[in-house]
Each structure stands twice: as structure tokens, then as C-alpha cells.
Amino acid sequence: MRVAILGAAGKTGYQLITEALERGHDIIGIARTPENIALQSPRITKLQGDAFDRQSIVDSLAGADAVITSVGKTDLRDKRFNLNTAGHENVLAGMQKHGIRRLIPISSIGASKLPRKGIRRNVYLFLRRKYYGDMNDMEVQVLNSGLDVTVVRAPYLHNGPALNAYEVVVGDVLPAGRAVSRKDLAKFIFDTLDNGSYGQSIVSIADPLGGRG
Ligand SMILES: NC(=O)c1ccc[n+]([C@@H]2O[C@H](COP(=O)([O-])OP(=O)(O)OC[C@H]3O[C@@H](n4cnc5c(N)ncnc54)[C@H](OP(=O)(O)O)[C@@H]3O)[C@@H](O)[C@H]2O)c1
Secondary structure, three states, rough: EEEEEEOOOOHHHHHHHHHHOOOOOOOEEEOOHHHHHHHOOOEEEEEEOOOOOOOHHHHOOOOOOOOEEEEEEEEEEEOOHHHHHHHHHHHHHHHHHHHOOEEEEEEEEHHOOOOHHHHHHHHHHHHHHHHHHHHHHHHHHHHHOOOOOEEEOOOOOOOOOOOOOOEEOOOOOOOOOOOEEEHHHHHHHHHHHHHEEEEEEEEEEOOOOOOOO
């Protein structure tokens, strides 16, 4: 399979490409600065693409069989708080143009509307205005696209080793305070892609409870 990864120069992007190569897939790695995609392989095509720039995203998806998006705000001075919705509008346009049906966007468990109390509620409401609202809108946008979509909500991400196990919750509830390694997140995403599982759903994943000290 030829898999396009938007956010390919990021920390999760690195793990996604590593996992893809191990499974024999070809990669279109899309990044604002493609030279920052650290991995080298003849099976990686590195292309320039900015999520806010429709033409670059539409062009870079040509020839892909599936798309994974792993974009997150890295410049906190950037006042655009619509990275996810604007970026996915462009991704969906590219997928429609090139006849690509499978999309796996990475979202956050923060996009769920879990009840929160006290200070946690205030922090959540602040983050929701800045980031999670855009993610939640993106989830609705991609699930209504008519394409084959699995939204993967991640908890706190860390760079620890793979456990090769994770807890998966279908729907939007996973208790707060959990984490998952970027390696296991990448494994889960490629398991989902390779098996064609969790179509038209939102899934949350985390390290299994008790799996890490
Ligand atoms: N970190 C967490 O704890 C956490 C928790 C829950 C969910 N998530 C989600 O999980 C995913 C991966 O997170 P991460 O921490 O591994 O991410 P990361 O390493 O910060 O990577 C995010 C990538 O998004 C790219 N990006 C930002 N704006 C872009 C734009 N306009 N056009 C194209 N690319 C753009 C960045 O590119 P540049 O290299 O050019 O800046 C960066 O490579 C993200 O979707 C994030 O929202 C993260």
C-alpha cells in the first residue's frame, strides 16, 4: 500500500514511517519542511505540504491509497486555531480528487466532552477554545465526508518503548490521566489500516492499565 502521512516530520510521524516501512508499505511523507523527515529509504517520497495550503496538500496526495494525518500546533505564536479543520478540508479535497477512500486522522481524547470538575474543568475549557474545539469539529467533518474514516483519539503521548499492547475504547470515552507511546500508537494505526478495522468510528487508545510502572 502507498500511505500518505501528513505531519511526517513530527515525532509520531517518525514512528508511523518506521512502522510502515517494517510492514512493507511505501510512504508519501508530507511536511512543511520535507528535509526534516529524518528517515531515509527509497520507499519514502518526501513532499512539501502545508496543511493550510490546499494546492500543496491536494498535489501531494496523488498516488496514495490511504492517508494518515498527525498534525499538531508546534508554533504557539501562530494565532490560527483552525489547523485541524482547515487542514482536513484540504485533505478531503485531495482525497476526493484522487479517489482515495481511507483516512485515519489522529485526534485527542481532549476532543471528547467528558465531564470535568473544578480547576480541571477551567483548564479544559481554555484548551477547548484553543485546540480541542477545532479537533472536535474536525472529527465531525471527516466522519461526515462519506469516506472510510477511523478517528484515533490519543491520550498523552510519550517516547517510551512499544508494549505491543493497548487498550482500545470505541466511542468517545476513555478516562483521563492515561498515556500511550508513539510507537504503540503507530502500531495500532497500521493494524487498523492493514485489517480494515474500526471503519466510520472514533476510537481512543492507551497503554493497558498496569502495563507501565
Ligand atoms: N503530544 C501529545 O501528548 C498528544 C496528545 C493527544 C493527541 N496528540 C495528537 O497526536 C498527533 C501527534 O502528536 P506529536 O506530539 O507526536 O506531534 P509533533 O511531533 O508535534 O508533530 C506534529 C506535526 O504537525 C506538523 N504541522 C503543524 N502545522 C502544520 C501545517 N500547517 N502543515 C503541515 N504540518 C504541520 C508539524 O510540522 P513542523 O515539523 O513543520 O512543525 C509537526 O511535524 C497530533 O495530531 C497531536 O495533535 C498529541
